[in-house]
Ligand SMILES: Cc1cc2nc3c(=O)[nH]c(=O)nc-3n(C[C@H](O)[C@H](O)[C@H](O)COP(=O)(O)OP(=O)(O)OC[C@H]3O[C@@H](n4cnc5c(N)ncnc54)[C@H](O)[C@@H]3O)c2cc1C
């Protein structure tokens with residue numbers, strides 16, 4: 001059957017996340033972006049909503065079951081509040097979710113209970129590299145097997161909360177395949193940039209460059225152990241998260257500019273009464289819906305273990321990135337000169353909007 | 366039911382069967398009928414009539430529960446409109462012009478289904494499961510009234526002596542108007558649903574739809590249009606001069622109320638039919654995209670999915686973009702019809718699906734012809750035909766602009782007066 005209704009439980013979760021997004025994340029977003037600081041309390045409050053915890057079974061200290069659909073629904077709502085805040089709240093998932101999905105039994109036992117117990121704690125992952133044509137399937141960071149160890153070499157970019165992270169899940173190229181390796185903070189050869197990354201947006205999210213020079217990782221610390229992990233499936237989960245957050249940000253920009261257009265007067269009418277504005281809004285709404293559905297479909301396929309899930313996740317992520325750029329650009333346009341001024345959030349969303357073409361790896365559901 | 370994208374069995378079954386129909390009965394004739402405008406595809410019509418009878422279906426209007434003779438129907442939510450959308454998509458993949466030649470009522474029957482009374486439904490819709498293929502059509506548009514259908518000039522006046530409506534006016538662009546009205550040996554008696562005003566001073570509130578039986582005296586098909594595409598589908602101009610119609614053929618109240626409930630009910634037909642028209646566009650676009658991919662594969666061009674944009678060739682980018690758009694347009698059709706099936710108000714989703722399909726089907730077919738170069742432009746292949754066929758998706762059943770207006774009014778909470 002086709003069906004488009006979230007379950008009651010999903011709806012309750014979405015409502016709770018939406019409340020946090022509107023009452024906490026959104027009001028803090030501007031200052032966070034301007035000062036490059038996210039209040040710890042804010043992040044903790046988001047953490048307490050329990051998105052990650054609810055995706056982990058009781059046997060590992062959580063209280064639920066992982067569902068990509070639920071994850072996509074929730075993270076869209078959160079990104080509607082603020083993207084940087086969302087990525088910060090969800091950073092521990094970058095480490096925990098791959099362990100849950102592809103880790104060995106020992107890895108799950110060792111890390112999951114620790115991460116989900118208590119407060120938000122910095123566990124993270126490093127996927128992105130600093131090249132113009134970055135391709136998660138052709139990583140330049142390498143892993144080579146030497147006896148009972150892997151040796152990692154390379155450099156990673158945009159690693160959230162790398163400074164202070166207990167452990168980092170590092171993605172590297174092992175014989176042409178992308179695989180992941182657990183690297184503890186004290187490991188020799190691991191160095192984390194002193195300075196935070198400076199990007200066009202996401203100022204509030206601490207991100208760092210991470211260098212790996214002959215970093216030794218035991219076979220037991222390869223994600224999934226000696227047999228490794230299904231990277232395609234992990235990448236699909238990241239792409240769905242990317243698509244869902246793109247939809248959330250686009251929806252924020254759409255709603256804000258629509259409300260503005262209903263208030264702003266020019267030439268004796270509300271500008272929303274002009275077709276040039278109304279048609280933009282209609283198209284924004286339509287394209288948001290299109291990419292939301294494609295994201296849901298990819299998530300559903302992933303949950304079902306469908307063969308075409310990875311491809312649909314790629315389509316959703318690519319399409320949602322385009323859509324978010326288009327929608328956020330128009331939102332600024334609808335506010336006219338005021339859209340260009342940082343007092344309104346639309347220009348930040350537009351800066352976010354361009355990022356979804358390369359944000360894959362900053363979130364996972 | 367949680368969020369789910371599993372196509373129900375009746376839909377996958379229909380898609381399977383109709384793919385064969387499309388391949389065997391439609392595609393081989395596509396070019397012929399494109400080049401022989403106004404010839405009627407009798408073999409196809411008769412085949413489809415018998416096939417539909419065998420399958421227990423007969424018209425665009427969904428069966429009450431949409432599950433046919435399925436004994437498990439009680440347990441399932443209705444899927445009537447979703448099933449029709451899937452059928453139309455599959456047929457339009459074959460040939461969207463020939464889909465319009467599908468006997469069984471089309472938009473005319475859909476109007477009776479959604480705006481008629483139980484007696485009217487019984488009286489007018491039973492004919493489609495008769496021995497002969499039978500058609501019905503919808504006549505709103507006039508030369509001076511297209512998008513703005515409140516400007517129609519066709520009038521209906523009650524003759525109290527005979528208790529008949531007397532209708533005068535000229536309708537244009539009636540899809541299937543000829544097959545629905547003209548009496549052909551091989552066809553059952555059809556009807557046209559004619560929109561007319563019973564009180565010109567009342568504007569929209571005075572507009573009503575009337576069922577006019579095939580062959581009614583005073584009514585004539587005066588012209589068949591020559592078109593850019595969907596040439597096998599007849600597009601008729603119909604004149605009505607003192608055409609007499611029984612009193613009970615009016616849909617909605619015979620008197621004018623202030624609240625326009627009659628008009629609104631009739632317009633609600635569009636909430637059901639817009640996603641279906643959107644589905645036909647998706648079918649054409651899918652045909653074109655699949656053809657492109659076949660031709661590329663034959664030439665050894667592979668599409669490397671999963672790569673970042675920066676590494677893709679221009680063709681790969683285009684193909685991937687087209688897939689994103691096609692897939693999401695289809696999901697919008699499914700959602701809009703799912704809402705209709707579940708009696709959820711879907712005016713917004715219905716119009717959004719039509720906006721999206723109108724955009725996507727025109728863009729994809731245009732891109733496919735471009736990428737295929739001489740092969741795309743040549744009449745040896747069907748790509749150029751699909752390019753011509755696709756364009757109508759963005760014009761009828763509300764142009765792209767009119768559907769944007771509907772979407773905008775819905776999201777802004779504006780009336781027609783606030784945003785026109
Ligand atoms: C960085 C910057 C520098 C500037 N420098 C100067 C300066 O030196 N001197 C100066 O005087 N001004 C300056 N401006 C102001 C600038 O010219 C205005 O912002 C611009 O004219 C738009 O007006 P607005 O911002 O009030 O938008 P609005 O007029 O409120 O427009 C909002 C939206 O509605 C649309 N819209 C408005 N009317 C219609 C209509 N009839 N039909 C369809 N759409 C419509 C607009 O296109 C826009 O998308 C500057 C602005 C900025 C951001």
Ligand SMILES: Cc1cc2nc3c(=O)[nH]c(=O)nc-3n(C[C@H](O)[C@H](O)[C@H](O)COP(=O)(O)OP(=O)(O)OC[C@H]3O[C@@H](n4cnc5c(N)ncnc54)[C@H](O)[C@@H]3O)c2cc1C
Pocket residue numbers: 275472502503504505506510511512513537538539540541592600757760761762763764765766767770785
């Ligand atoms: C092949 C074919 C089959 C058809 N089948 C049927 C049928 O079966 N029954 C039937 O009744 N009709 C049918 N039609 C008619 C069709 O619905 C109309 O052509 C359509 O509604 C547009 O009306 P129009 O052609 O008069 O264009 P117009 O209304 O004159 O529109 C011209 C342009 O102006 C734009 N426009 C109009 N109003 C606005 C506005 N308020 N804001 C912004 N832009 C606007 C339109 O979008 C369009 O781009 C058919 C048409 C064709 C071509």
